Amino acid sequence: MKILTNQPLRHLNSFNLQANASYFASPANVEAAKAALDFANSKALPILVLGGGTNIIFSKDPHGLVIKPGMTGRKASFDNNDVYLHVGANEGWTELVEWTLDNQYWGLENLSLIPGTAGAAPVQNIGAYGVELADHLYQVHAIDIKTGQERVFNNSECEFSYRNSRFKAQQKWLIASIILKLSLTPNIRTGYGTIRQRLIELGITKPTPVDVAKAVIYIRQSKLPDPAITPNSGSFFSNPIVDRNKFELLKDKFPDIVSFAQPDGQVKLAAAWLIEQCGLKGFSKGAVGIHPNHALVMINHGKATGLEVMELAKIVQDSVMDRFKVSLEIEPRVI
Ligand SMILES: Cc1cc2nc3c(=O)[nH]c(=O)nc-3n(C[C@H](O)[C@H](O)[C@H](O)COP(=O)(O)OP(=O)(O)OC[C@H]3O[C@@H](n4cnc5c(N)ncnc54)[C@H](O)[C@@H]3O)c2cc1C
Numbered sequence: 001m002k003i004l005t006n007q008p009l010r011h012l013n014s015f016n017l018q019a020n021a022s023y024f025a026s027p028a029n030v031e032a033a034k035a036a037l038d039f040a041n042s043k044a045l046p047i048l049v050l051g052g053g054t055n056i057i058f059s060k061d062p063h064g065l066v067i068k069p070g071m072t073g074r075k076a077s078f079d080n081n082d083v084y085l086h087v088g089a090n091e092g093w094t095e096l097v098e099w100t101l102d103n104q105y106w107g108l109e110n111l112s113l114i115p116g117t118a119g120a121a122p123v124q125n126i127g128a129y130g131v132e133l134a135d136h137l138y139q140v141h142a143i144d145i146k147t148g149q150e151r152v153f154n155n156s157e158c159e160f161s162y163r164n165s166r167f168k169a170q171q172k173w174l175i176a177s178i179i180l181k182l183s184l185t186p187n188i189r190t191g192y193g194t195i196r197q198r199l200i201e202l203g204i205t206k207p208t209p210v211d212v213a214k215a216v217i218y219i220r221q222s223k224l225p226d227p228a229i230t231p232n233s234g235s236f237f238s239n240p241i242v243d244r245n246k247f248e249l250l251k252d253k254f255p256d257i258v259s260f261a262q263p264d265g266q267v268k269l270a271a272a273w274l275i276e277q278c279g280l281k282g283f284s285k286g287a288v289g290i291h292p293n294h295a296l297v298m299i300n301h302g303k304a305t306g307l308e309v310m311e312l313a314k315i316v317q318d319s320v321m322d323r324f325k326v327s328l329e330i331e332p333r334v335i
Contacts, residue, residue, distance in 0.1 A: 001027055001035035009066065013053030014115065014227035014234075017306045019335070021048075021066035028070040030176050034148045037174070040065035047145045048335065049174050051120035052092070055233055055332045059306035062335045067145075069119050071176050074099060083182040084138060089119025089175050093126070100182060101210055107136045107182040109213040110189055113220045115227065115234070119175040123167045124331070125160045129216055130192030134160035138181040142173040150176075162268075163238050163331060188212060194219055225291055231300035232291070236313065237271045237328040250324060271320075271328055272296040278319040288312045310334070 007024035010016055023045065025036035040047050045064030050056065071088035074096065078084070083105040087096060093116050097108045110131035120126075121133050122140050137160075140153040151173075159166040167173050186209045190196045198215040199207050207215075225232055239260075242250070247267040250257055254277070258270035275281065275295040282292035287304035290312070291297040298312060317328045 001025060001032045001039065003036065003039055003065070007066070009050075009053070009058060009062075012050060012068070013056050013058060014231060015057060015304070015309065016231035016300050017058040017304065017309070019058035019061045019306065021062060023065040024068070025065060026068040026070040028072075030071070030143065030150065033067065033069060033071075033143055033174055033176060036065065036067050037143065037145055037148050040067075041146060041148075049145070051089070051117035052115060054115040054227065055120065055124065057233060057306055057309055057330075057332050057334045059310050059334055067174065069117075069174060069176060071119070073177075076103070076105065078184075081184045083184060085180040085182055086177060087118045087180065088177050089117060091118040092116075093118055093121055097213070101213055104184065105182040106184070106186045106209045108180070109209040110192070110195075110216055112213045112216045118178055122158055122160075122165055122175060122178060124163045125158075125165050127163065128220075129195060130189050132160070132162075134158070136180050136182060137178065139179040140167075140175055141177045141179075142167070142175045145172055145174050162241070168333075190215075223294055225294070225297060225299060230291075231304075232297050233332045235271075235296045235331050236298040237275070237296060237316070238331045239268045239271045240274075240326050240328060241266050241268050242326065243267075250326075254324070269326065274320045274324055274326060274328070275316055278316070278323055280316055280319060285312050285315065290316070306335075 004024040007021045009019045009021055027033040027036050047064055048062045048066045050066050050068045069089040072090050073088040075086045076083050093114050096118055097112050100108050110129040114126050126133050137155050143150055188207055195215045198219060204211050243266055258273040260268040262268055272295040280290050281295040283290050286308045287301045288308045289299050289301055291299050313330055320326055320328050
């Protein structure tokens with residue numbers, strides 16, 4: 001297994017933040033991954049698993065070994081109407097979704113155009129437009145980064161919740177591959193966001209999954225900056241969830257507050273609305289800013305440093321706390 005030293009990471013994270021990895025490896029299979037993990041553990045080095053770098057903020061250099069799983073491959077097997085899709089960790093998520101649509105394996109259309117790798121998808125239980133990975137994840141094949149032991153997790157063992165999982169909470173697993181459970185029968189979900197409105201604009205009354213995917217792609221492209229042009233890491237803050245009492249107090253004071261009732265009685269607040277109300281949409285400090293059209297997205301104007309990103313994040317968190325007494329959590333992993 002080839003271990004590189006002193007590798008720059010700027011081109012490996014979508015915020016384009018400069019950082020260096022003392023040691024770097026990109027194993028193409030499970031055996032090579034175990035060898036790289038052995039190397040790090042024999043030297044007592046910390047280990048960071050890096051996917052596409054679209055949900056990571058380098059506020060400093062990561063210590064130890066950065067390991068970027070290189071496993072590829074997509075293979076479908078069938079059981080009546082169900083499609084079980086085996087996918088290597090390094091497959092690009094967006095390309096994977098396109099490929100499922102080309103093959104008429106349905107289920108992932110609402111998750112179109114989410115950047116990053118398949119291996120990272122379970123980590124924060126990626127979600128968009130009313131669907132999350134947990135709805136279609138069958139199994140995860142992972143390696144314990146300390147012991148090198150392999151383990152298969154069924155869906156219920158992944159402990160999925162909103163933008164969370166055991167992989168995010170424990171940070172002790174390298175995901176080598178996943179198995180998705182899709183269907184040969186479409187299940188159209190247009191109830192979230194502006195999907196239905198977009199389909200009406202196009203005169204589509206009986207949408208196919210491909211129509212839904214196209215609507216999602218259109219909406220995302222019109223709202224979110226492309227990291228290849230404007231470096232960013234997508235939503236910088238998670239939507240906070242508050243209990244019903246707290247929500248009623250907020251609603252009394254701020255009748256226009258944007259919220260989504262949760263099945264368990266709690267209420268999810270739109271972090272973008274909270275930030276916008278603080279007058280921070282479009283605000284910049286140094287080389288970092290809040291996107292002028294999307295208050296949840298922080299952007300790199302050029303040569304931003306990780307420290308500048310964290311300074312602006314703190315300004316946003318403090319402003320929202322002062323005005324609403326609501327705590328905003330940073331969504332990407334901060335190194
Ligand atoms: C423009 C934009 C839009 C986005 N939109 C959405 C959205 O709609 N919904 C959504 O949920 N997310 C969204 N994201 C966030 C991001 O796309 C997802 O979190 C994605 O899954 C991250 O994948 P990655 O490969 O880039 O992971 P990375 O950023 O490299 O890593 C993220 C985390 O996963 C861990 N990790 C990565 N790979 C592995 C692996 N193989 N095994 C174990 N741990 C691993 C890392 O250690 C880190 O903790 C968006 C990001 C951007 C830039």
